[in-house]
Amino acid sequence: MNFDKFTGTVQNRLQLPGTGQAVRATRATLTTLGERIQEGEANDLAGPLPMEIDHYLTGAVAEHGQHFEWGEFLDRVAEREGQVAPDDRADVAHHARTVVAVVAEATPEGQLDQIRDQLPADEGWDSLFELLDQSQTAGDNSD
Numbered sequence: 001m002n003f004d005k006f007t008g009t010v011q012n013r014l015q016l017p018g019t020g021q022a023v024r025a026t027r028a029t030l031t032t033l034g035e036r037i038q039e040g041e042a043n044d045l046a047g048p049l050p051m052e053i054d055h056y057l058t059g060a061v062a063e064h065g066q067h068f069e070w071g072e073f074l075d076r077v078a079e080r081e082g083q084v085a086p087d088d089r090a091d092v093a094h095h096a097r098t099v100v101a102v103v104a105e106a107t108p109e110g111q112l113d114q115i116r117d118q119l120p121a122d123e124g125w126d127s128l129f130e131l132l133d134q135s136q137t138a139g140d141n142s143d
Contacts, residue, residue, distance in 0.1 A: 001106040003050040009105075013098045028080035029099040030056035032073055037118050039064040045115060048107045070124025093127065101131035 001009075011022035034042045034057040042064055046054035068076075071089075078092045104112050112132060119125040 001050065003052040006050055006053060006102060006106060009102050010099060014095060024081050025095045026053060026099050027056050028077045029096045031080060032076040034058060034064065035066045036068065036073065037064060037115055041114055041118060045103070045107060045111060049103065070122065097128060097131045100128055104132045
């Protein structure tokens with residue numbers, strides 16, 4: 001998947017008015033995810049992504065493997081998206097879930113399972129993969 005298709009898919013699914021907002025949502029989500037996961041996993045996940053996007057996971061973070069909870073993840077994503085005081089974490093979470101779902105489409109099957117394994121097994125972090133899980137369930141039902 002190339003950069004234009006990736007950002008266009010994010011823009012369409014989030015119903016954003018412009019590509020800039022889609023890039024901002026992508027950058028915010030992947031930079032924050034890159035801070036949370038180990039460097040090797042960030043590099044593996046970034047590999048198949050478009051060059052313009054892969055560095056959000058690998059090059060734009062000060063330190064990989066930071067330990068922060070789901071709420072802190074949402075706060076960081078909101079801040080990077082330019083939402084100074086996010087009143088509705090649901091919108092921020094939806095943006096992050098959508099970006100992760102598009103990443104899943106651009107990477108080999110199972111790649112995100114390694115990322116999921118690094119995150120705490122709780123309702124917040126599990127919800128990051130909600131759209132991915134829904135699409136897999138729909139695919140399983142269509143067989």
